[in-house]
Amino acid sequence: MGPMNPAAATTPDLSTGPSSPVQEAWALLRNLLFIERRRFLSAAAEYDLHPAQAGALMQLERDEGLPMHEIASLLACDSSNVTGIVDRLEARGLVTRRVSERDRRVKQIVPTELGLEVRDALRARMAQVPEGLGLLSAGDQRLLRDLLARALAASA
Amino acid sequence: MGPMNPAAATTPDLSTGPSSPVQEAWALLRNLLFIERRRFLSAAAEYDLHPAQAGALMQLERDEGLPMHEIASLLACDSSNVTGIVDRLEARGLVTRRVSERDRRVKQIVPTELGLEVRDALRARMAQVPEGLGLLSAGDQRLLRDLLARALAASA
DNA sequence: CTCAATAGTTGAGAATGGCAAATGTCTACA
DNA sequence: TGTAGACATTTGCCATTCTCAACTATTGAG
Numbered sequence: 001m002g003p004m005n006p007a008a009a010t011t012p013d014l015s016t017g018p019s020s021p022v023q024e025a026w027a028l029l030r031n032l033l034f035i036e037r038r039r040f041l042s043a044a045a046e047y048d049l050h051p052a053q054a055g056a057l058m059q060l061e062r063d064e065g066l067p068m069h070e071i072a073s074l075l076a077c078d079s080s081n082v083t084g085i086v087d088r089l090e091a092r093g094l095v096t097r098r099v100s101e102r103d104r105r106v107k108q109i110v111p112t113e114l115g116l117e118v119r120d121a122l123r124a125r126m127a128q129v130p131e132g133l134g135l136l137s138a139g140d141q142r143l144l145r146d147l148l149a150r151a152l153a154a155s156a
Numbered sequence: 157m158g159p160m161n162p163a164a165a166t167t168p169d170l171s172t173g174p175s176s177p178v179q180e181a182w183a184l185l186r187n188l189l190f191i192e193r194r195r196f197l198s199a200a201a202e203y204d205l206h207p208a209q210a211g212a213l214m215q216l217e218r219d220e221g222l223p224m225h226e227i228a229s230l231l232a233c234d235s236s237n238v239t240g241i242v243d244r245l246e247a248r249g250l251v252t253r254r255v256s257e258r259d260r261r262v263k264q265i266v267p268t269e270l271g272l273e274v275r276d277a278l279r280a281r282m283a284q285v286p287e288g289l290g291l292l293s294a295g296d297q298r299l300l301r302d303l304l305a306r307a308l309a310a311s312a
Numbered sequence: 313c314t315c316a317a318t319a320g321t322t323g324a325g326a327a328t329g330g331c332a333a334a335t336g337t338c339t340a341c342a
Numbered sequence: 343t344g345t346a347g348a349c350a351t352t353t354g355c356c357a358t359t360c361t362c363a364a365c366t367a368t369t370g371a372g
Contacts, residue, residue: 022301260369
């Protein structure tokens with residue numbers, strides 16, 4: 001994520017024709033995502049991590065670790081970037097490189113204990129539900145979850 | 157951070173805890189954000205713009221333009237970044253700097269005709285509704301819009 | 313008029329991001 | 343078996359983003 005990256009615009013209301021309900025819903029969602037980007041940046045900054053470093057760290061799971069090329073794929077960036085990102089995470093004692101036993105070309109990136117703590121703290125910050133959603137009634141919250149689950153199940 | 161704090165109330169239990177419907181809904185939404193980021197990156201790349209440049213361009217409106225410090229605020233970055241970003245947009249003929257008449261310190265960044273075309277193309281790409289949402293029934297689409305409208309109205 | 317605050321720019325230094333080249337390792341195939 | 347091609351990672355180069363601190367010009371308040 002980076003860095004991420006600047007994200008969607010605030011709803012511009014393109015003035016080009018009427019918008020359908022689903023388009024309006026999507027415009028609202030983009031607003032939410034826009035706010036989310038700031039949360040991500042400030043969470044990363046709080047732990048003195050650059051957005052890309054935080055993004056990489058958050059992807060790691062405990063046991064196996066992730067090959068660098070998979071991190072690159074998740075972050076949508078070139079593998080050569082991951083080298084530097086992992087270098088810095090490793091220098092701070094947050095991850096270690098471990099050569100894969102099954103394929104000596106690949107290096108599994110495994111979080112250290114410290115790395116797991118930071119990762120979990122970051123995940124917790126991002127898992128915090130935005131204010132607006134929390135204010136919906138319990139029934140509406142369930143409804144929203146069900147709608148989204150249906151929508152994303154259909155696309156996956 | 158007691159139970160009275162609404163932010164704390166929506167904080168998920170990191171470790172193995174069961175998640176509430178609203179937390180599940182939010183987790184689904186973050187998936188969407190993830191996908192959305194890639195769309196943004198590829199849309200920007202398609203127009204040979206770096207993400208920050210595309211982000212800035214998409215914020216501009218036709219008539220007044222935006223002061224640079226407002227662009228910085230929208231992009232959540234330092235004003236000094238915006239200097240360079242606008243430099244490159246200007247070099248490519250996408251925007252112009254116009255000194256504000258009301259305050260000669262500020263420069264309004266106004267899109268050129270070409271800039272408007274690119275901006276609209278970018279906005280159109282980002283306005284494209286993700287597959288999953290489009291597969292919902294018409295009724296569900298309206299329901300989703302209404303839920304989100306209610307949630308975001310409450311937070312704004 | 314003076315002075316603090318604001319808008320933008322500049323410069324230095326770290327980091328990201330893409331591309332091309334190089335190394336070491338695997339795998340398919342003849 | 344051996345060899346060619348594919349793959350994972352690293353390195354170097356260069357453009358860009360980003361933060362911080364300093365600087366200029368301008369504004370507005372007292």
